[in-house]
Amino acid sequence: MSVLPARDASLAASWEGLAGVARGCTVCAELAATRTQVVPGSCPEGADVLLVGEAPGAEEDAAGVPFVGRSGRLLDELLAAAGLPRDRVAVANVLKCRPPRNRTPHRSEVEACRPWLQRQVELADPVVLVTLGGTALQWAYGRTARIAALRGQVQRYAGRPLVVTYHPSAAIRYGPRGAPLAALREDLATVAALVRH
């Protein structure tokens, strides 16, 4: 008998244990049929920060690791510039499986995948949570939440600070002079300050 992720996730005693079980998840039939593999995320020992993105893209789907594509390379540069060591930063997505043609996740998929990420937050136990982009923000605060309204002030989620910012893909889309890149730099500096305190 298959077990729902809500139960599987809540029973996971470690990030790696959760990832192992999540790799077999087929709750979202369309995603399970079209993905190359489940991309649970990564969490170094003693991570201070958990970054939450939207869903794996083509390169992540192929590699099985989040943020390895163009967005990931930009994110690495921005983390380094903010003084956030990459080996202290955990990364996960709202969805663990790539939506076909990178379409926006359906609400039902976000809810189906929620137990995995919820448990990852508990297991990583970061000093600071960061939502990258609108899907991650709405995962935390509901469908009416807007980045423009909530970024710039430290929010709270499950008893810990949460910093709202843009997804690196928005920074790429709007270019080097666009508002999302400047916002990401500023917001990751806020994250670094929170970690230091």
Ligand code: SF4
């Ligand atoms: S997106 Fe999440 S809930 Fe849906 S099949 Fe993948 S791991 Fe399971």
